[in-house]
Amino acid sequence: MDTVTGKNKNKKLSHAEISQNRANLEGLSELKRMPVVVLLNSIRSAYNVGSVFRTSDGAMIEKLYLCGYTTSPENKDVLKTALGSDKSIPWEYVKEAEGVISSYKDRGYKIVALELTDTSVPYYKISSDDFPFLLIIGNEITGVSQNLLDMCDFSIEIPQFGIKQSLNVAVAYGIALFEFRKNWDLKN
């Protein structure tokens, strides 16, 4: 990238300037949502659920399902972290993830888990042919359970290069989701 030069190089935008280019709640119906539905299964941390809402707003997904013992967006710590994105992302609590997965499978969505498995592929291999799909995110410690993995078409992983075995779940979700959005926008 060339170095930016001139008087106004890298001039920070104000909140007002940024807001001009953002949609608001009234304009929600006009936003182009990426055809991705996300299912959180038993995410315990309110901070992680709130962060997932905020990231989902950034990439504008279709819908978020909260299953198992996932902390509710009515929890005040979720609301604090979500910063209002629980209003822009349609969400629903359904205890049993299996029913949600089956209904989307019937509607022609591919079913994808963000989980390291013996057949998982790098997250950036998802192509425009894979939309629409439902993405399953599992618990912070135990990941996506095997019974849900058995319902998946494939699983994706984020290749890692350090000494740890995993990323924070909300960070991993962001990495994967924005890769999908980038690839989807390039094709649409």
Next chain:
Amino acid sequence: MDTVTGKNKNKKLSHAEISQNRANLEGLSELKRMPVVVLLNSIRSAYNVGSVFRTSDGAMIEKLYLCGYTTSPENKDVLKTALGSDKSIPWEYVKEAEGVISSYKDRGYKIVALELTDTSVPYYKISSDDFPFLLIIGNEITGVSQNLLDMCDFSIEIPQFGIKQSLNVAVAYGIALFEFRKNWDLKN
């Protein structure tokens, strides 16, 4: 992506199986680090600092600088979130960010801010020609300050599509960093 079929499709890996393919502290010196140095300027949340450490380990950066009033990795909440990655990522506390930036500029590193500015470009435009570089991450609320932006070669942003103005700083960092790592690996 083709649906995975067969008896062992999407079989979850155990922690032991994952560990087999990960480096450990003894093997650290053999890991191939991406030529990226990161500078956190006045990141207040211990959770965010810990998460940045964990993500930095995942992508294996060269070094992490903590400047301004960034919460120290000696804080127990940072350690809890970092999960040991403060051992694999060299880090240093330096109060004044300007000196660190100048020294890397002198060594031929490009200086890049993750910040929305009037000249910021999408994060995925960084190419293999831009390595090595120093990436500046700013405060959760106020972002990268203008005096540091004035020292940057260019700034990068993460295009967003919802009603909010920003992502969580640790999530935004993850999205950008893993894009860099992917592009760097493809060229090396």
